Structures are given as C-alpha cells and as structure tokens.
Amino acid sequence: xxxxxxxxxxxDFDDTLVTSNVARTILNKQSGNNFNxxxxxxxxxxxxxxxxxxxxxVQSGLTIGNINKAxxxxxxxxxxxxEIVKLMKEVNGEIIVVSAGLDxxxxxVLTKYGLDSIEIFSVKTKSDHETPIIFQYxxxxxxxxxxxxxxxxxxxxxxxxxxxxxxxxxxIGDGSLSDKCASLQCDYVVATGRLSxxxxxxxxxxxxxxxxxxxxxxDIKHVVFNDGVRK
Numbered sequence: 424x425x426x427x428x429x430x431x432x433x434x435d436f437d438d439t440l441v442t443s444n445v446a447r448t449i450l451n452k453q454s455g456n457n458f459n460x461x462x463x464x465x466x467x468x469x470x471x472x473x474x475x476x477x478x479x480x481v482q483s484g485l486t487i488g489n490i491n492k493a494x495x496x497x498x499x500x501x502x503x504x505x506e507i508v509k510l511m512k513e514v515n516g517e518i519i520v521v522s523a524g525l526d527x528x529x530x531x532v533l534t535k536y537g538l539d540s541i542e543i544f545s546v547k548t549k550s551d552h553e554t555p556i557i558f559q560y561x562x563x564x565x566x567x568x569x570x571x572x573x574x575x576x577x578x579x580x581x582x583x584x585x586x587x588x589x590x591x592x593x594x595i596g597d598g599s600l601s602d603k604c605a606s607l608q609c610d611y612v613v614a615t616g617r618l619s620x621x622x623x624x625x626x627x628x629x630x631x632x633x634x635x636x637x638x639x640x641x642d643i644k645h646v647v648f649n650d651g652v653r654k
Contacts, residue, residue: 431593503640
C-alpha cells in the first residue's frame with residue numbers, strides 16, 4: 424500500500440524565519456572590529472563560511488550561555504509563520520529548520536515562541552571546562568560545492584528517504600549558494616532577497632515574500648491543497 428504524500432516545509436533561519444541575521448547581530452554587538460574583519464575575509468573569499476563562523480564566534484569570547492541569552496533577546500520570528508505552522512498541522516505536514524548557523528542561537532528563539540517541537544538541522548554546539556564552544560558538523564556532505572557547515576541538499580535528500588520518496592517539499596530561504604542548491608532539490612520554493620533574484624535570473628518560478636508570511640499564505644495554501652505547478 425502506498426504511503427500518503429507528506430508535505431514538508433524546510434525553512435532557513437537567519438533573515439528568513441527570523442526578521443534579522445541573529446548571528447551577525449550578536450557578533451557585531453560583542454566583537455565589533457574583530458567580527459568585521461572575519462566577515463570581510465569571508466566576503467572576499469579568504470575564509471569559507473564554516474571557517475568564518477568558527478573564527479567569529481571563538482574570537483568573540485562568547486559562551487553558549489551568552490549566545491542563548493542574546494538570541495532570545497534579539498530573535499523575532501517573522502509575522503505569519505504561525506499560519507504556516509497551523510496549516511502544516513491541518514495536513515499532518517512537517518516543518519524543519521535547516522540552517523548553516525548554530526543550534527545555540529536557533530533553539531532559544533524557537534523555545535521563546537513555543538516551537539520546541541520543530542526539528543533543527545544546523546551546526547551543533549557544546550562546551551567543556553576548557554573550550555567555550557565546540558562545533559559539531561553532522562550535516563555536511565560532498566553533494567554541495569563549498570564549505571557551508573551544513574549541506575542543505577543532503578538534508579532534503581534525507582527527508583525524501585525518510586518519507587520513501589513520497590514527499591512534497593517546500594524550501595523557504597533568502598539567499599547564499601547553499602539556499603540556491605537546496606531550492607533546486609525541492610518541489611516548491613518560497614524566496615526573498617538574493618535567493619529570489621537568483622531564481623528570477625534562472626527562470627525558476629517561486630513564491631516571493633518580503634516582510635510577512637501572512638501576505639503569501641494563500642499562495643502557500645494553493646500549493647498545499649491544490650498541488651500547484653511544480654516549481
């Protein structure tokens with residue numbers, strides 16, 4: 424007997440699920456010039472994303488506890504996301520967060536909004552008495568070019584394997600090459616910022632958003648309930 428189709432929403436965190444880049448806000452506030460140097464080196468291609476992120480957080484001197492507290496204060500989930508959560512409950516769907524960022528600043532924001540049950544695929548962090556932050560990479564793969572800390576394509580593939588290929592997956596993101604790669608692996612795409620521009624240039628249809636998910640919830644419902652055109 425064929426398993427029923429599962430609808431899955433995979434959403435990026437910084438600048439997508441939340442209204443700002445939580446990591447950069449925390450680092451800029453704490454590190455100032457040191458952070459700007461690391462960011463510049465990354466932008467110029469002297470550091471990979473993984474190297475930049477590790478360097479920036481280590482040099483900041485922040486502990487995981489510091490990051491937890493700061494993210495709770497800074498992170499604001501985008502308006503209308505609660506409607507997407509409600510919709511997924513109605514169709515017995517699934518929502519995951521897939522981010523190249525750190526779980527120690529993602530989890531506290533989800534917890535603040537009562538969204539603890541959402542599974543997170545990101546860089547895991549822990550500490551011991553000698554090292555404030557230890558980075559653990561459980562979601563890297565050679566499927567993507569570049570050292571992104573998390574291979575979002577491999578996460579999408581694991582979702583398909585989990586649901587025996589019988590899944591419709593929507594990716595929601597804002598940019599970077601890792602988001603573009605993930606978008607191309609999904610059935611539908613919701614995009615803003617650089618990701619939307621890249622998809623436009625490639626001639627790939629997608630649902631566009633700016634400030635609020637509420638403005639596009641009817642478009643998302645059309646895809647979910649009417650099996651809209653494959654993106």
